[in-house]
Amino acid sequence: MKVYLTISRQLEMDIRDYFSPGDYLPPEARLAERFGVNRHTVRRAIDELVANGLVQRHQGKGNMVLRQPQQYRLHEGAHFTGCLLEQGSLPSSQVICSRLVTASDKLARELGIEPEQKIIQLQTLRHMEGIPRCVINHYLSDPQWWPAIKHFQQGSLHGFLKRALSVELKRESTRLGARAPSNEECRLLQINKSVPVMRIKTRNQLKGSNRIAEYSVSSARADLIEYVVEH
Secondary structure: OOHHHHHHHHHHHHHHHHOOOOOEOOOHHHHHHHHOOOHHHHHHHHHHHHHOOOEEEEOOOEEEEOOOOEEEEEOOOOOHHHHHHHOOOOEEEEEEEEEEEEOOHHHHHHHOOOOOOEEEEEEEEEEEOOEEEEEEEEEEOOHHHHHHHOOOOOOOHHHHHHHHHOOOEEEEEEEEEEEOOOHHHHHHHOOOOOOOEEEEEEEEEEOOOOOEEEEEEEEEEOOOEEEEEOO
16 A cells, blocks of 8 residues: 555544544644655645545645534434434434424325325424534324424434334435525524535334324535435
């Protein structure tokens, strides 16, 4: 293996183990001394880190470590809180609003119900390390859940459904896209218009049946969340 690639891999391990987002790598001269190479070789190693999105060059300051996107694995039983807890992260969520609404034609099609039926709408904001990562609009097809759902305030919605109503959901379909954020998404996610959002539309079934119980639309910061589709 070429020397600069070996150095790049070592620096990548250092970043993972010892550096936080916003930290700067040691100066190139010090790295050249550490690895016993010239600065040109160190510069090529850092080029690899830049290409892989691990660091960013700042003129006159050095090479800054970037925040890495959190992986979210999409599979039948995936849900935001559980997925991140499995990775050792501590996500949190807050309910922005919850209410009974009348299903529009589009929502009725997604939920497999008649238009104008009452459904439950919740909007939640998910955080990681104190930073808002995604905002989700949930639509639940069964209004009989409302007496319990109106008390949901934080944590995993699917976990709450299981505890409070003995309801378990599984993923039926997922559609992914990307677009510029709306004004509301900029406000909630604390971003500007230059940061794209991933748009994820999910339909979840009641476990053990084909009935669609939830349709959700999630807008996630594309710079902080990476979706992994499992086959």
